Amino acid sequence: MELFVYSRRALEAVQPHEVPHVIVSITSGPEDVARIRSNAHCRGILRLSFPDAEAASDKFPETALFSPEHARKIWDFVLRHRDVERIVVHCDAGISRSAAVAAALARVLKGDDAEFLGGKYRPNMRVYRLLLDAAPS
Numbered sequence: 001m002e003l004f005v006y007s008r009r010a011l012e013a014v015q016p017h018e019v020p021h022v023i024v025s026i027t028s029g030p031e032d033v034a035r036i037r038s039n040a041h042c043r044g045i046l047r048l049s050f051p052d053a054e055a056a057s058d059k060f061p062e063t064a065l066f067s068p069e070h071a072r073k074i075w076d077f078v079l080r081h082r083d084v085e086r087i088v089v090h091c092d093a094g095i096s097r098s099a100a101v102a103a104a105l106a107r108v109l110k111g112d113d114a115e116f117l118g119g120k121y122r123p124n125m126r127v128y129r130l131l132l133d134a135a136p137s
Helices: 010-014 066-080 099-110 123-135
Strands: 002-007 021-027 043-048 086-091
Touching: 002 010, 002 099, 002 123, 010 021, 010 086, 021 066, 043 066, 066 099, 066 123, 086 099, 099 123
Parallel strands: 002 086, 021 043, 021 086
Antiparallel strands: none
């Protein structure tokens, strides 16, 4: 299974993948919906919204942040579509939230998350940790 990380702009511009895939679409607010081009190979799109923050603040209360419920939704979605060849994940910049999701999925499903830790990525560690905590055993 391959994992692809995109910024929102790149995902909205790219041609849909021509192999069976699913998309985890992350935006900052529930009214902000990415325009995703899909095709017959797209098996599903999971849309989530949460800010790119690792800790609660005056701007982002704890209830707005990535939560164990978000993590469960991602795992349920991914496990329901284990037969796809690719998982595509995007967030606004394609650096933090989407990289954290891809890193956690890669660690659990492939045994190696190095591709998404460091380099051009700066994974949101709250997202990464909560996804690992919710991972199937």
